[in-house]
Amino acid sequence: MSTPQSAPVTPASPISAESLRIEANRIRLSAMTMTHHAGLGHTGGDLSSADILATLYLGNILHVDPAHPGWPQRDRFIMSKGHCSGAFYSTLAFKGFFPREWLRTFMDPLAKLNGHPDRNKLPGVEANTGPLGHGLPIGAGAALAARMRGESWRVFVLVGDGELQEGSNWEAAMTAQHYGLDNLVVIVDRNRIQQGDFTERISRMEALPERWRAFGFAVAEVDGHDHAALRACLSALPHAAGKPSCIIAHTIKGKGVSFAENKPAWHHGVPTKEQLVLAAAELGVEAEL
Amino acid sequence: MAETDDRVCAVVNDSVSSTKLKNFSRRFPARFVNVGIAEQNMIGVGAGLANGGMVPYVCGASCFLTARAMEQIKVDLCYSNSNVKLCGMSSGMAYGQLGPTHHSIEDLAWTRILPNLAVIVPADALETARAMHFSLLHQGPTFLRISRLPVPAVHADDHPFALGKAPVLREGNDIALLANGVMVSRALDAADSLRALGIHARVLNMSSMKPMDEEAVLDAARTTRGILTAEEALAAGGLGGAVAEILALHHPAPMRILGVPGVFAPTGSAEFLLEHFGLTAPGIHNAALELLGEK
Numbered sequence: 096m097s098t099p100q101s102a103p104v105t106p107a108s109p110i111s112a113e114s115l116r117i118e119a120n121r122i123r124l125s126a127m128t129m130t131h132h133a134g135l136g137h138t139g140g141d142l143s144s145a146d147i148l149a150t151l152y153l154g155n156i157l158h159v160d161p162a163h164p165g166w167p168q169r170d171r172f173i174m175s176k177g178h179c180s181g182a183f184y185s186t187l188a189f190k191g192f193f194p195r196e197w198l199r200t201f202m203d204p205l206a207k208l209n210g211h212p213d214r215n216k217l218p219g220v221e222a223n224t225g226p227l228g229h230g231l232p233i234g235a236g237a238a239l240a241a242r243m244r245g246e247s248w249r250v251f252v253l254v255g256d257g258e259l260q261e262g263s264n265w266e267a268a269m270t271a272q273h274y275g276l277d278n279l280v281v282i283v284d285r286n287r288i289q290q291g292d293f294t295e296r297i298s299r300m301e302a303l304p305e306r307w308r309a310f311g312f313a314v315a316e317v318d319g320h321d322h323a324a325l326r327a328c329l330s331a332l333p334h335a336a337g338k339p340s341c342i343i344a345h346t347i348k349g350k351g352v353s354f355a356e357n358k359p360a361w362h363h364g365v366p367t368k369e370q371l372v373l374a375a376a377e378l379g380v381e382a383e384l
Numbered sequence: 385m386a387e388t389d390d391r392v393c394a395v396v397n398d399s400v401s402s403t404k405l406k407n408f409s410r411r412f413p414a415r416f417v418n419v420g421i422a423e424q425n426m427i428g429v430g431a432g433l434a435n436g437g438m439v440p441y442v443c444g445a446s447c448f449l450t451a452r453a454m455e456q457i458k459v460d461l462c463y464s465n466s467n468v469k470l471c472g473m474s475s476g477m478a479y480g481q482l483g484p485t486h487h488s489i490e491d492l493a494w495t496r497i498l499p500n501l502a503v504i505v506p507a508d509a510l511e512t513a514r515a516m517h518f519s520l521l522h523q524g525p526t527f528l529r530i531s532r533l534p535v536p537a538v539h540a541d542d543h544p545f546a547l548g549k550a551p552v553l554r555e556g557n558d559i560a561l562l563a564n565g566v567m568v569s570r571a572l573d574a575a576d577s578l579r580a581l582g583i584h585a586r587v588l589n590m591s592s593m594k595p596m597d598e599e600a601v602l603d604a605a606r607t608t609r610g611i612l613t614a615e616e617a618l619a620a621g622g623l624g625g626a627v628a629e630i631l632a633l634h635h636p637a638p639m640r641i642l643g644v645p646g647v648f649a650p651t652g653s654a655e656f657l658l659e660h661f662g663l664t665a666p667g668i669h670n671a672a673l674e675l676l677g678e679k
Contacts, residue, residue, distance in 0.1 A: 167437060215465055221435060223464040226455055232425040233460060236432020236440075243393060243415055243438060250432075263456075266425030274417075
C-alpha cells in the first residue's frame with residue numbers, strides 16, 4: 096500500500112451505459128492482448144468480470160483517486176479472484192493508476208505486473224491475492240477498520256463463484272454478519288465455470304442466493320453485463336441497513352468473444368493472433384497487436 | 385499501549401481467556417474483534433484492519449494461529465507486508481497432556497522462513513513486554529511466540545529488546561549456549577553447573593529469531609570450542625537449524641541441537657515432556673560436556 100496521503104477525491108462524473116459498454120470491451124481486448132503476449136492468463140474470467148470492473152472504476156462507483164492511491168478515506172476494492180489480473184490491471188490503467196504502457200509488461204521478467212496482483216508494486220492494488228478465499232476476510236477487516244476509525248469508506252470484494260468453495264469465505268461471512276458490516280459488499284462473478292468444469296458439476300453452488308441470505312447478507316441478483324442494472328445496484332448500497340450486501344452478478348465466462356463464451360477450456364485459454372483479430376472485431380474495439 | 389495509541393486493536397479466535405484479553409475487551413470493546421473459531425478468517429481480518437490503518441494484535445494458541453492459517457500468514461501478512469502483529473500463545477509443549485494436536489513445536493520452522501516476518505521468542509516477562517512495545521514501533525508483520533510456562537526473570541530491568549541482537553547473558557569462552565524462550569533460564573542454570581566444573585559457558589539469548597544476530601553467532605563460533613542450541617521446538621528447522629545454516633556457510637564449528645527430535649510427543653505434562661526430551665538444565669549440561677568431549 097502506498098503511504099497515506101491527504102487529498103480530496105475527484106467528484107464522480109456521470110458516464111453513460113453505452114460508454115461503459117465500450118470501456119468494458121476495451122478492457123476485454125486489453126486483457127486478451129496481455130494474455131496473448133505473456134502466453135499466460137485467465138481469459139474466461141477476465142471477460143466475465145470486465146463489465147463489473149468497468150462499472151466500479153470507470154463508472155465512478157468507487158471513491159478512489161488514482162493520483163493519490165493511498166488516500167486514507169478511499170473505498171477499498173479487493174480483487175479476490177486475483178487470477179483475473181488481465182482485466183483488473185487494464186481497469187486500473189484505464190482509470191489512471193499507472194501508465195497504460197505498463198500493461199505490455201504483463202508477466203515479463205521483473206515486471207510490476209505479476210501474474211497475480213502485488214500491492215507493494217502496483218498502485219491501486221489493496222491486497223495481494225491469487226490463492227482463493229483471501230479477499231473477503233481482508234475486506235471484513237478493512238470494513239471493521241472503517242468502523243473503529245469512524246470513517247465512511249466502503250469495501251468492495253469481487254469473488255469468483257468457484258472461489259466460494261474455499262471455506263474461509265464463509266468464515267468471513269459470519270464475521271460480516273456478526274458485526275453488521277453494512278459498509279461491506281461482496282460481488283460474486285457468477286459465471287458458473289471454474290478451472291476444471293462447470294461449477295455445478297464440480298461442487299454444487301446453488302442455491303447460492305439462499306446461502307448468502309442464510310449468512311445474513313442482503314442479497315441482490317443482477318445481470319453482470321448490464322451496465323445500467325449494475326450501476327443501479329451498486330449505487331443503492333447498502334441494500335439493507337446493518338447488513339453486509341451480496342450482489343450475485345450473473346455473467347457469462349468468456350463474454351463478448353464467441354469462441355470463448357461459456358467454454359471451460361477458456362478458463363486460462365491463450366488467444367492466438369488470429370483469435371485476437373476476431374475478438375477485436377466482435378468487441379468493436381480496434382486491436383493493438 | 386492501547387491507551388496511548390488508538391490504532392491498537394485485538395483480534396481473537398474465541399480464545400479470550402487463553403490470550404489474556406479479557407481486560408482489553410472490557411476496556412476497549414470497540415477495538416476488540418472476536419471472529420470465533422476461524423483462524424484463516426482471523427489473519428485476513430487482521431490484514432484488512434492494517435489496510436485500514438489499524439495495528440491489529442492477532443492472538444491465538446500458536447498451534448492453530450500458525451498451522452491453520454499458514455497461507456494467510458504467507459500471503460496476507462508477509463507477501464503483502466501488512467503491519468499485523470501475531471501473538472502465538474501457549475507455544476511449544478505448554479499444553480502438555482492435550483497432546484501433539486495442541487503442541488506448537490513446528491511454528492519456529494514455519495515462520496522463520498517467511499520473508500518480511502520478524503520472529504521473536506521472548507525469554508521472560510520483561511522481555512515479552514519490551515518486545516510488545518517494540519512491535520508497535522516496527523513497521524511490518526511480527527510473530528511473538530509466547531509461552532505459558534512460568535520462567536524466572538533473566539534480564540535486568542534496563543534490558544532493551546533490540547530486533548536482530550542476541551544479548552550475552554553470561555560471558556565465557558569454552559562453549560556457547562544459544563537458547564530462546566523458556567530454554568534461556570535453563571541454559572543459565574546449566575552455565576552455573578558447568579562453571580562448577582571449571583567450564584565457562586557463554587549464554588546468548590536468541591529471542592530475536594529472525595532476523596538473527598549472525599555476528600554474535602559467528603563470534604561464538606570463532607571464540608569458543610562449540611555451539612549448543614536449545615529450544616522448546618522441533619530440533620529441525622528452528623533455532624538450531626538457523627544457527628547451523630550460518631555456521632555451515634561462514635564458520636563450520638562443532639555443534640549440538642537440543643530440541644524435540646522428529647517425533648510427536650508422548651502423553652505428559654509440559655514439564656514431563658521437557659524432561660523427557662532433555663530440555664532441562666541438566667540436559668543442557670550433559671550435552672555440553674559431550675560436545676566438549678568431556679563425557
